[in-house]
Amino acid sequence: MVQSKLSPKLKKFATAYTVYVLLILFWIASSLFVKNFITLYNMVTIVIVCTSISLVSLGQNMVILTGGIDLSVGAVLSLATALASIFMKSDTILGVAVALAAGLLIGLFNGLIVSKLKIEPFIVTLGSMGIASGLALYLRPAPGGYISPEFINLVFYSIKIFDVNFPITCFLILVLTTIFGEIVLLKRNLGRMIYAVGGNEQYARLMGVPVDRVKIICYCISGLTAALAGLYISAMTRVGSPSVGDPFTLYSIIAVTLGGTSIQGGVGRYINTVGAAIIVASIERLMNQIGVLGIMGSWFTWIVEGIFLVIVIVLSMKVKGK
Amino acid sequence: MNDALSVIGLTKTFPGVIAVNNVTLSFKEGKIYGLVGENGAGKSTLIKLLTGAEKPTKGKILIKGEQAEINSVEEGELKYGICAVFQDDVSIPLLSVAENIFLGKESIFYKNGLITYSLLYRASEEVLKRLNLRIDVKTQMSNLSVAERKLVHIAKAVYKNPKILILDEATAPLSRTEVERLFSLLRELKQKGTTIIFISHRLREVLEISDVVIVMKDGKVVAEIENVNLSQDKVVEMMTGTKVELAFPKRAEKVGNIVLSLKGIKLDNILNNISLSLHEGEIVALAGLRGQGQEKLLEAIFGLEKLDGGEIYLSGKRIDISEPVDAIKNGIIYVSDKRDYEELWPTLSVLKNVSMASLNKRSRFGFIKLKNEMKEVAEMVDFLAIRAPSVLHETMYLSGGNKQKVALAKWLLVGGKVMLLNKPTDGIDVMTKMELYRILRDLAGRGKSILTYLSELPEVLNLPDRILVMREGAIIKEFKGGTVSEKELLASYYGSV
Numbered sequence: 001m002v003q004s005k006l007s008p009k010l011k012k013f014a015t016a017y018t019v020y021v022l023l024i025l026f027w028i029a030s031s032l033f034v035k036n037f038i039t040l041y042n043m044v045t046i047v048i049v050c051t052s053i054s055l056v057s058l059g060q061n062m063v064i065l066t067g068g069i070d071l072s073v074g075a076v077l078s079l080a081t082a083l084a085s086i087f088m089k090s091d092t093i094l095g096v097a098v099a100l101a102a103g104l105l106i107g108l109f110n111g112l113i114v115s116k117l118k119i120e121p122f123i124v125t126l127g128s129m130g131i132a133s134g135l136a137l138y139l140r141p142a143p144g145g146y147i148s149p150e151f152i153n154l155v156f157y158s159i160k161i162f163d164v165n166f167p168i169t170c171f172l173i174l175v176l177t178t179i180f181g182e183i184v185l186l187k188r189n190l191g192r193m194i195y196a197v198g199g200n201e202q203y204a205r206l207m208g209v210p211v212d213r214v215k216i217i218c219y220c221i222s223g224l225t226a227a228l229a230g231l232y233i234s235a236m237t238r239v240g241s242p243s244v245g246d247p248f249t250l251y252s253i254i255a256v257t258l259g260g261t262s263i264q265g266g267v268g269r270y271i272n273t274v275g276a277a278i279i280v281a282s283i284e285r286l287m288n289q290i291g292v293l294g295i296m297g298s299w300f301t302w303i304v305e306g307i308f309l310v311i312v313i314v315l316s317m318k319v320k321g322k
Numbered sequence: 323m324n325d326a327l328s329v330i331g332l333t334k335t336f337p338g339v340i341a342v343n344n345v346t347l348s349f350k351e352g353k354i355y356g357l358v359g360e361n362g363a364g365k366s367t368l369i370k371l372l373t374g375a376e377k378p379t380k381g382k383i384l385i386k387g388e389q390a391e392i393n394s395v396e397e398g399e400l401k402y403g404i405c406a407v408f409q410d411d412v413s414i415p416l417l418s419v420a421e422n423i424f425l426g427k428e429s430i431f432y433k434n435g436l437i438t439y440s441l442l443y444r445a446s447e448e449v450l451k452r453l454n455l456r457i458d459v460k461t462q463m464s465n466l467s468v469a470e471r472k473l474v475h476i477a478k479a480v481y482k483n484p485k486i487l488i489l490d491e492a493t494a495p496l497s498r499t500e501v502e503r504l505f506s507l508l509r510e511l512k513q514k515g516t517t518i519i520f521i522s523h524r525l526r527e528v529l530e531i532s533d534v535v536i537v538m539k540d541g542k543v544v545a546e547i548e549n550v551n552l553s554q555d556k557v558v559e560m561m562t563g564t565k566v567e568l569a570f571p572k573r574a575e576k577v578g579n580i581v582l583s584l585k586g587i588k589l590d591n592i593l594n595n596i597s598l599s600l601h602e603g604e605i606v607a608l609a610g611l612r613g614q615g616q617e618k619l620l621e622a623i624f625g626l627e628k629l630d631g632g633e634i635y636l637s638g639k640r641i642d643i644s645e646p647v648d649a650i651k652n653g654i655i656y657v658s659d660k661r662d663y664e665e666l667w668p669t670l671s672v673l674k675n676v677s678m679a680s681l682n683k684r685s686r687f688g689f690i691k692l693k694n695e696m697k698e699v700a701e702m703v704d705f706l707a708i709r710a711p712s713v714l715h716e717t718m719y720l721s722g723g724n725k726q727k728v729a730l731a732k733w734l735l736v737g738g739k740v741m742l743l744n745k746p747t748d749g750i751d752v753m754t755k756m757e758l759y760r761i762l763r764d765l766a767g768r769g770k771s772i773l774t775y776l777s778e779l780p781e782v783l784n785l786p787d788r789i790l791v792m793r794e795g796a797i798i799k800e801f802k803g804g805t806v807s808e809k810e811l812l813a814s815y816y817g818s819v
Contacts, residue, residue, distance in 0.1 A: 188688050189681050196678055199667035206626075206658070207679045207732075208650040266669045 019259050019275040026279055030286050040164045042285055048167060048236070050281035051174045053251045054274050055229035057259075058181050059107075059222025060252035061273045065185070066218050067198045067265030068114060068121035073226040073252055075132035076103050077245030080230025082136045085145025085240025092148040099234075100227045106132055107223020111216030129249070136242040143241035147234050155235035173232070174274075177225075181270030194218060198265025247302065251280055254305060283308065324387035326351045326517040327372070327404075327486055332381035334367055341367040343541035344381070349486070354508060354518040356532030356549070358525065360561055360751040361721035362709070364541040365521050366409060369490050372519075373406045374398040396426075403485035407475045407492045409722075409749075415464035420446035422463050423478050449481040450474070454503060468660070469495040469612065476504065480511065487511065488519045493527055494749040497612040497777075505531050523751045524778070525554045537561055558752055569756075570784035571763035573803050577787065578602030579637070581771045582654070582740050584623070587632035592618045594795040596632070600740065600771045605762060607786035608775040611815050615795035616775040617659070620742040623773075624649045624656035636740075650679070653738040657729050659745040665729040668718035672710050673699050675717050675728050680735040702731040707757060723750035726758075734765070741765070743774035747781060759785055779808060791815060 014021050031037040056073050063070045080099035088095030106128050113124045155173075158165040185191035193214045196204040205211050226248070233244055258276035261268025287301045328348035334341050342364045349355055359365050370376040372383065374392030383390050385402050398404040413422050420439075423446045424430065431441045446459040455473055463471060472495050479487060487508075493501050508518055508531060522528050528535065529552055537545040537560040545560045583599040593615050600606055608616040621627050623634065625643040634641055636652055643649045649656070658665050667675055676699045677684065684695050699713055706727040710720055717728055726746065733741065746762070747755045759781070766772055776782045782789060789806065791799040791814045799814045 187690055187692065189685050189690060190688065192674065192678065192681055192690065195670060195674065196667060199669050203665065203667065206646050206656075208647045209678070210647075262669075266667070 017272060017275065019272045019279070022258075023275055023279050023282070026282060030282070034286060034289055037286065037289065040162060042289070044164055044166065046278060046281045046285050047174060048170055049284055050274075050277045051170050051177075052229045052232050052236070053248070053255055053277040053280055054174055054177050055225050055232060056248045056252040057255040057273050057277055058177055058270065059218070059225035061181065061256045061259075061261060061268065061270050062185075062194055062218040063121070063222045064253075064256050064261055064263060065194045065198045065265055065268055066215055067201065068215065068218070069125065069253070069263075070110065070219065070222045070226075071122065071125040071249055072106060072110060072129040072132055073222060074245040074247065074249035075129040075136065076106050076223055076226035077230040077233065077248050078242055079103075079106075079132045079136040079139075079245075080227040081234040081237075081240040081244055082140035082145070082242060083240070084231055084234045085140060085147055088148045088151065089146045092151050095148070096151070096231060099231055100224060102132075103223040103225075103227025103230070104220055105223070107220040107226075108216065110223065111219030114219065115212035115215040133242075136245075140240045140242050143237075143239045143244070145240040147238050147240070151231075152235045152238060155232060178271060178274050181273075185270055190214065190217065195266055198262075198267075200266070247305075250302070250305060251277075254308065255280055258308075280305065325349060325384070326386065328384045328387075329372070330382045330384065332368070332371060332383070333379050334371055334376060335379045340541050342371065342378075345538075345541075345543050347536065347543060347546065349517045349519065351517055352512050352515045353533045354512055354520055354531055356528035356535045357519055357521045357538065358523075358528055358535065358557060358561060359538035360753055361723040363538040363561070365538055366490060367541075368538070369406060369408075369488055369519070369521065372398075372486075373404055373488065375408075399482065399484075403483075404488065405479040405482050405484035405486070406488035407472070407479050407490060409491040409494075411468070411471055411475075413463045413471055413475070415462065417463060418460050419450075419457060419463055419466070419474055420459040423449050423459075423474065423481075449477050452480055453477045453507060467495075467613065469497065469500065472496065473500065473504075480507065484516060486517045486519070488521075490521045491523065491749055492520075493522055493524060501527060523749060523755075525557050525752065529554065529557070539563060561751075562753055570781075571760050573787050574603050574605070574763075574766060577604040578769070581637055582623075582773070583635045585633045585635070587619070587622060587634075588630045589615075589618060589622055589627055589795075590630055592795050593622060596795075596797060598790060598797060600773050602739075602771055603766050603769055604788070605766050605772045605774065605786045606788045606790060607782050608773070608792055609782045609789050609811070609815070610792040610798075612777065614792040616792050617744055618795075619792070620656060620744050620773065620775060624654060624742055626656075650736065650738070654740045654742065655679075655733040655736055655738040656742040657726075657733060657744060657746060659748055666717050666725055669716060671714045672703065672708065672717055672720070672728055673713040676702055676713075676732045676735060679732045680737070683735075698735060699731075702735060705734075706731050706761060723754035726750055727754075730758075730761075739769075739771060741770055741772045741774075743772060745775055745777050748777065755781075779811070783808060783811065 027038060056077065060070055060073055079102055083099045083102055084095040087098045110125050110128050113119055114121045155169055156167050157169045158167045160166070185194065193209050196209050197211050197214050201211060229248065230245060234240055237244065255273050255276040257263055258279065259268065259273035261273065283304065284301060287304065325348040330346050332342055332345045345368060357365050367376065371378050374394050374397055383392060390402055392398045392402065414425065420442050424442060428437050431438050443459050450457055450459065453473055453476060455477060457466065457470055457474065466474065472492060476489065476492055493504065496504065512518060520528065520531055529549060532549050535547055535549050535552060535557060536543060537557065539561060579602055580599045581602050585597050587593055587596040596619060608619065610616060618627060622629055623643070625645045625648055634643060641652050673696065677695050681690065684691050684698065703713060708724050708727045708731065710724060717725060720728065747758055762772060776785065783806070787803045789801040789803060790797045801811065
C-alpha cells in the first residue's frame, strides 16, 4: 500500500500539514477534469484571491483559537472599502487610515463586549456585523467612489514574466501575513496565551493569563485584518462597495476550520489556514473557469462553498472521534 | 460453577505502547477483587476493555463461560450487567442530579410522551438512599463537591443491580466515614453474589475490602493472591518489583522567619476568624474532616474567593489579593486538586503547560526564548521525574500522577515563596506519592513555605512540621509534627480533645 511505503518523517509531515496534501489532490483532480487548470495565469489569479482570504482569516484564526468567532469580518471589509472610496478623494493616506481605524474600532467594540460583559461572541459579532453593514450601505449605497491610482499601483505593482503580469506586492502581502501569523502564534507570548485561553479559559485565568486583554487584542486584530483586506479589495475592484465583503465571513471560517483549527479553540496553526485559503481561492477559480459564475451567478459558488464547509466540519469531527 | 467473568490473553495496544499485555484472569461470583498497580500499569485500560469502552486488540472475554462481544458500555450494562464507576467525572454539570442519574433512560418516566418530573425525582431519591446520601436531587450536578458527585455515580451504578461492579479510584475523594458506608454496601452486594472489582491507590482500603488482590505492572498481571496476611509493604514490593522503604522524609530541623501571616480571615459562613503564620522552610498541613473550610482557606489566600474580612501579610508587609494575578505577583502559588479541567491545558504539550505561568520571565520584547524554555522545562521534567514520551506530548495522555507533577512543575518555574497545595497526592500511586513527599521536603529545604490541605491520615501524621486541625471554618487545634498519635489526631477532628 502507498501508506506503508511512506517514511515516518513524511507521514508526520503529511499529518501536520494535511491541508496541503488536500490542496495538491484538489489541483490534480481539477486539472484532470478541466483543461488548462494548472497554468501560470490561473496560479497568479489564485494568489490574488487567496491574499484577501488569508488576510481576513488571520484575525479570524486568532479569534477562533481563543474559542470565539467573528461574524463581522465581511461587513467590516465592506465598510473599509466604502470609507476608502470616500476619503481617498482628499488624501490616499487619510483613506487608508480611516478604513483601518474603523476596523480597529469595531474589533475593539467586539472584544470589549465579549470579554468584559461576557456575552457570546456569536451574538456580539452578529450585532456588529449589522452595524458595519448598515454604515457601509449608508455611506456607499451602490458600488462607486474613488480609489486613488497610486494606491492601486502600489498594491498591484506587477512585472511581466512569461506574458503574465506578476503582482509582486500582492505576493509579498501573502508571504508577510503568513510569517506574521506564524511568528505571533508560535514564538510570541501573545500566541501562547491565545492557545491558553482557547484551551482552558478558566484555568488560564487562574494562571494569571490576562484573558480579557488577550481576547480584546484578538478581536482588534480581526477588525484590523478585515479592514486591510477591504483596502486590498478596493484596490482590486477600484471602487468602494457595500456588499463586496459578504462572502468573506464564510470564506474565513471555512479557511480556518479546513486548516484544522478547532472551532472550540486551543488547537490549530495559521500556516494551515493559509493552505485552506488557497483551496478556497482555487475552488473560486475553478468555478470561474468552467463558466458557472457567468451562467448562474455567484450564488452557485456560495452553495458549493457552503457544502464544502459542512463536509469539512463533519470530516474533522470524524477524524477527531477516532 | 462457571466464573462470572474471565479474560484470556487479553491485549490492547495503542500506537507505541502495549497498555494491556496478554492478561488472563478469572473473576468468581460473590468475591471482591482488589486491582492495584502504579500509574500507567494498565489498570484503567483493562477496565475499559471489560466495560466495552475500548475493544481489545487480541484476546477473549468470557461471561459465564461464554464468549462475549462487548461493543459499547451500554451493551455491557444491558446485556451482561457490567457496571462501572470510572475514574474521570462523566456527569453533565448543568443538569440536575436526578437528570444525571437517569440520563438516557428518561423514557421510564414518560407520561403522554413527556417526562414526569415528580416520578423522576422520587426514583432518584430512591437511588441515593442505598448510600444514605442526603443530596437534593433537584440541584445542579455542578453544585456538588467532587466527593458528592462520585457518590452519586456509585449510587447510580449500584442501583442497576449489576452482576459485575467495577469501581475505578472511586474512593479517592471520599472521607473515611463515606468509605466505610460504601464498604458495608459492597459487602452486602457481595453476599448477593455480585462480583466486584475495586481499584484504588489506597492500599489500606484495598486490603481491607478485597478477597483477592491482583497486581499489575507494565500491562501484565504480576500477581494474583488471596488476601490473607498480606501487608502493604508486600503489595508495594510486587507493584514496583523492588523492595521499597515507605519512609517519609525527615522534618525540618529549624525554620526561618515568618513569611505569610493571616489575621482574622473571614469568609461568609465558611471561614471564621482564621489567623495563622507560616515560616520559611516550613510545611504546615491543614487537617480535619472533609469540608471544614480547608480548601476555601487556600482558595481565599490565592484570591479565588472574596474575603469578608481579615488581613494577609507577606514578610511583615500587608498585601491586597483580590484575584489570582495579585497572589502570583506576590510569589504565592496554588495547586488545585481538580487536575483534569482546572489545572491543565489538555490539548497543549507538556512544554507549553509547564512554561505558561512563567512565560514573561523567558521572553524578550514579547518573543519567547525557545531554547531557554526547552532547557528549563527539561530540567524541571527531570527534577520531578515526569514520565512523558516527550515534552512535546499533549498532557491529556498522561497518567494522573504525571498530570499532578506537570501542575506542580509550572509553578516551580514561577518560583514563588509560598506554595498552597490542595490535596497534592490525591489519586496518585504510592511510589509517586513518596516521590512527591521528598520533593516537597526538598523545596521546603530550599526556603519555600508550604501550606497544604492533606486528606490522608498517614501523610498528615508524617509529613508536616505543624498540623492545624480545622472544624467548621476555624482552627481548633494545633500539633507539632511527630508529637501526635493517630488516635489523638482523629479525636481532635471531632473536636473532642
